[in-house]
Amino acid sequence: MLNQTYDNFEIIVVDDGSTDNSAEIIKEYASKYNKVKYFQHENHANKGLTSTILLALKHAKGEYIAFCESDDYWHPDHLEEKVRCICKFPDADIIVNPPHIFGDKSTVENYRLGFYTLFYKLRRLKKPENMFVRMHDTYTFPTFSCVMVKKDKLEKAKFNPPTKNGLDIWLWFQLVVNCKVMYVNKELTYWYRHESNAAKANKEEEKTVKVNYFEELDKEVNYSKFQRILKKHIFKYFDKYIWNIRVKNGYFIRRLFKIKITKRKIDLTQENFLLTIIKPPKQLMYLSFLKIIYIF
Numbered sequence: 492m493l494n495q496t497y498d499n500f501e502i503i504v505v506d507d508g509s510t511d512n513s514a515e516i517i518k519e520y521a522s523k524y525n526k527v528k529y530f531q532h533e534n535h536a537n538k539g540l541t542s543t544i545l546l547a548l549k550h551a552k553g554e555y556i557a558f559c560e561s562d563d564y565w566h567p568d569h570l571e572e573k574v575r576c577i578c579k580f581p582d583a584d585i586i587v588n589p590p591h592i593f594g595d596k597s598t599v600e601n602y603r604l605g606f607y608t609l610f611y612k613l614r615r616l617k618k619p620e621n622m623f624v625r626m627h628d629t630y631t632f633p634t635f636s637c638v639m640v641k642k643d644k645l646e647k648a649k650f651n652p653p654t655k656n657g658l659d660i661w662l663w664f665q666l667v668v669n670c671k672v673m674y675v676n677k678e679l680t681y682w683y684r685h686e687s688n689a690a691k692a693n694k695e696e697e698k699t700v701k702v703n704y705f706e707e708l709d710k711e712v713n714y715s716k717f718q719r720i721l722k723k724h725i726f727k728y729f730d731k732y733i734w735n736i737r738v739k740n741g742y743f744i745r746r747l748f749k750i751k752i753t754k755r756k757i758d759l760t761q762e763n764f765l766l767t768i769i770k771p772p773k774q775l776m777y778l779s780f781l782k783i784i785y786i787f
């Protein structure tokens with residue numbers, strides 16, 4: 492991190508109850524480099540990720556916060572590329588980059604496939620945009636180390652995830668409702684992945700967070716804004732709520748379900764809103780027609 496090509500930054504290291512000699516190593520660096528600041532919890536306690544990030548935020552002086560987790564490291568141009576992005580798009584609240592994933596071969600491949608849809612959507616950004624509609628059906632940002640976020644936005648977030656290890660997922664789900672995201676399409680983060688019981692547990696907890704997403708979101712953000720944005724963008728994702736059922740002679744049944752937007756979640760009711768039988772050559776024409784007549 493000290494080899495960054497961008498120079499105007501500070502490194503805040505919070506010791507979360509370490510039991511090895513890492514504290515001595517960091518203190519030695521802090522004595523040599525003014526950029527490095529060392530902090531620990533009272534009585535050298537181990538308080539977990541949430542308390543550790545909050546302590547770092549308390550002491551951070553910069554306008555933006557960039558993360559680097561213990562198993563990860565940054566490309567030397569990491570900060571310079573993101574600062575360049577901020578200068579070009581000053582309204583960007585969150586800047587994300589794809590990671591270079593390394594480690595266990597099968598685990599790396601699974602993660603690449605898992606994040607394919609997310610990065611496909613992010614690559615299409617031409618300017619900072621609200622991303623929560625696009626992200627609610629896919630993974631959130633892969634690792635803290637890929638994200639730079641405005642400090643004042645992060646400080647307003649609720650650090651109370653529904654699951655023990657879902658803090659990053661929970662934070663990004665909240666922030667993308669009101670924040671604009673911009674993407675730097677360069678692998679500026681090196682993300683180490685290895686298969687373990689903890690990794691498997693995290694995947695299960697991620698599913699739990701996503702299941703609870705719509706139920707919890709209205710408790711933490713301005714729901715009226717959430718609803719307006721959802722209605723504005725829902726037609727872009729119209730095909731998510733259409734099922735094609737193949738029948739005889741190349742015909743398809745295209746069944747549309749009512750979408751009921753409540754304060755708690757989006758319900759796809761089992762009541763048929765419209766049923767059409769179409770042959771493939773006319774399929775696109777019918778789909779355009781159905782989009783026009785579909786009304787909330």
